[in-house]
Amino acid sequence: MTAYTATVTVRLKHGVLDPEAETTKRALERLGFELEALRSADRFEVDLEADSADDARERADEMAERLLANPTIHDYDVEVAER
């Protein structure tokens, strides 16, 4: 078994309203920053032991499908690195 960290990034799907990001963007603009768009996402770093990077990725993928992301409104991606 090898120690891996799987990073799951969960984003709102294109077209889903993101009031938190909109508020953050306006607050930055009030501070004088110029920006065109801001998107927020959640990131989960999962430490796990697995036989291979593929195995770690598969398990992180299933965690995203079952709990971390809501497939109706979210897209996600998974990156795996040895720890």
Added chain:
Amino acid sequence: MTAYTATVTVRLKHGVLDPEAETTKRALERLGFELEALRSADRFEVDLEADSADDARERADEMAERLLANPTIHDYDVEVAER
């Protein structure tokens, strides 16, 4: 001016309690997943126009310092990519 996306990842500092991550970890374990640790982080993807990647990074850095991160409890890092 070139179009960049600056990605700011905001994490809790080591030692700061993260009840959301703890709850998520336990929920995954209840679903039968084996994992050693789970950390959550916020990710902001900021689209901006800048003269150079360094300029984009500097501005994103300042956004993190002034608004996106709370230096008392957060660490952050910034990645910049051309759009």
